[in-house]
Amino acid sequence: MPVQFFPMIETRRLWIRPMRMGDAAALMTINGDDEVMRFLPHPTWRTMADGEAWIKGMFALRERGDTYSFVISQRSDGNIIGSCFLFNVAIDNARAEIGYGLSRRHWGRGYATEAMTAFISRAFAVLGLRRLEAEIDPRNTASSRVVEGLGFLLEGLLRQRWNLKDGIADARLYGLLRSDWSARCLAQVQTRKSIPARNAFQRFPSHSISLEASAQPTLSAPCPPVRSSA
C-alpha cells in the first residue's frame, strides 16, 4: 500500500497543494518555458497535450507511491508560480528526493527557499524520512544555492551522468539528514531570540551556509510555522 502524502501547506507568501489535472493550463506557462526547463530532466511542454500526458504520468507514479507532485501558488492572488515534488520515495529506506521549478518571473525572491523549507519539514514529519536527496546540474547555480541554504551537503559529483536537452552534463548529489534539519531548527530558535527573522532575511539575502555556520542567522526560517494540516 503506497504511503499517503497530500499535505496542504501555507507559508508566509505561498500555498502548496497536491497537483491536479486542472492545473495543466497554469503550468503550461511555466513548464513551456525552455529557461525554466533547461536543467530539469523533462522536455519543455509544447502543447497542452504534452502537459496533460506529463501530469498523467505523475499520477501513475503517485499510485505506486513513488512520486507526489504539488503546485506552488501565491497567497496574494492565488496564481500558480511553480511546482515541487517528492519523488523516488523509498519508504523502506526512509528516503526520498526533492525537486522544484518556478516560473521565470518569480525567480530571485526567495520563493523556492520558502516553499521547500515548509515542504521539507512536512516530508520529514509526515513520512518519517531520515534522508532527502537533490540532484542538480552544476550549471544551475541558483538551485544549488537554494539547497545549500536549506542545509543540504554536497555529497557527490557524478561525471557526465546526463545527456538531455542541453548536452552531456555532470550531476551534483546533495543529501540532507533529518538530524541535520533538527539541529538547524534548534539553532534557528536560538538565533531568533537575538535577531528578528525579517532583519536576518534582509541582511543575508542569498548566501550558502554550512552546518558550522548555524550560529549565524540563516536565509529564512528552517522551521516555519505551518498552519494547515495534511
Add this chain to the structure above:
Amino acid sequence: MPVSFFPEIETTRLRIRPVSQSDLSSLLAVNGDDSVTRYLPYSSWQDMADAEAWYGRIMALQEKGDTFQFVMTLRDHNDAIGTCLLFRLAEQSARAEIGYALGRDHWGKGYALEAMSALIDRAFSDLSLHRLEAEIDPRNAASAKVLGRMGFVKEGLLRERWRLKGETTDSALYGLLRPEWARPASGQ
C-alpha cells in the same frame, strides 16, 4: 521497442549467460549466505520461495527493458557461482548501473574482476553506453578493489542512504566513463 542485451560471454575461466529459472537452486546457495549478502541491498534468501520471488521481480524488470540479469559459471560447469547484472539503463543518457555477487567458495580468485570486465566490455559496445555506475557499501573493501581495478572513480559518499538488516548505512558511488575504459588483464 525496448533494448535487448542478453549476450553469452566466455572468459578465460568463466561463462556469463542470462539467468534462467533452473539457476535458482544454485543461486540459493550464493544468496542464502549471510557473508555474501552482508553488504548487498537485500537480505539473505531463506528458501526457494525467496528465490522464486526474486526471479519474478527480475523478470518484471527485464520486461520493462531496463535490467539485464546474468549468472556466472565456471567454464566447464553449469552451476551458477554468482550473479551479475546491468540495471537502471537510461538510454537517452547512455548510462546504466552494474552489480554483482559471488559465492563465498569462489572469493579471492579474481572471478568478479574477470566476469565484470567482460560484461562491461560488452555493455559499452553493444549498448553504446557512455557511463556506468556502481553503488557499494563503503565497508565492502573487496568490491571497492574490483571497481578500482576496472578504473571506476569514486564520485560520492552518500550518508545514511540505506536501512538494511537493522543498520543504517552510507553508500559510495562510483562512475566509469567509456573513454576511460581500458579492460584490465583478465583474472588475478
